[in-house]
Amino acid sequence: MRPDELDEVLKVLSRIRGVKHAFYLTKAMRSGLARIEKEYPPIGPLTIRNDGVLKCLKREHVACIVKDKGFRAPPHPTVLLVNEDGEVIGRELLPGEKIPERPGRKNLFIGKDFVIFVGETSGKGARFVLPPVEFKEVERIDGTSCVMSSSPSSLGDLFLRRQAGLEDDPKLASILIGFDLREP
Numbered sequence: 602m603r604p605d606e607l608d609e610v611l612k613v614l615s616r617i618r619g620v621k622h623a624f625y626l627t628k629a630m631r632s633g634l635a636r637i638e639k640e641y642p643p644i645g646p647l648t649i650r651n652d653g654v655l656k657c658l659k660r661e662h663v664a665c666i667v668k669d670k671g672f673r674a675p676p677h678p679t680v681l682l683v684n685e686d687g688e689v690i691g692r693e694l695l696p697g698e699k700i701p702e703r704p705g706r707k708n709l710f711i712g713k714d715f716v717i718f719v720g721e722t723s724g725k726g727a728r729f730v731l732p733p734v735e736f737k738e739v740e741r742i743d744g745t746s747c748v749m750s751s752s753p754s755s756l757g758d759l760f761l762r763r764q765a766g767l768e769d770d771p772k773l774a775s776i777l778i779g780f781d782l783r784e785p
Contacts (some may be wrong), residue, residue, distance in 0.1 A: 660749070663777055672776075679732070684726055685726025743781055
């Protein structure tokens with residue numbers, strides 16, 4: 602992709618409602634963020650795997666946006682609770698989403714935006730997984746492929762903003778958008 606095509610991706614990202622900053626990660630940002638996300642400390646007995654960020658970092662190009670609350674909701678949950686067999690036993694709720702009761706399963710709500718499914722499967726070996734999420738705005742750009750997005754941890758978010766020379770504003774959050782380029 603030529604530099605003007607990479608500029609087009611940043612222009613598209615910058616025009617999305619709620620986006621305050623858009624930039625590409627440097628090599629140092631990529632390696633530093635990978636180290637942070639691989640060493641994320643457990644929460645009590647639960648581990649956290651930020652699969653989405655680690656997969657984004659494997660893409661040829663990685664853009665970062667810093668967004669406010671005006672940014673759109675994700676197309677599907679960005680936080681999953683999975684057991685040792687990889688079965689989803691809990692997940693983030695999207696705004697306005699209702700989870701129906703099912704026979705043999707009880708929905709246990711943790712706060713207003715997370716539900717744990719009790720009774721269907723074992724919780725043995727449970728861990729939080731942050732999967733990659735599609736990012737339609739970049740998928741629609743000619744020449745891009747393998748587009749995915751993910752949110753870094755709070756430590757990763759702070760690292761990226763400091764590296765980019767941006768202030769640490771708790772009302773803002775970062776999202777990575779990784780993508781490859783198709784040959785013309």
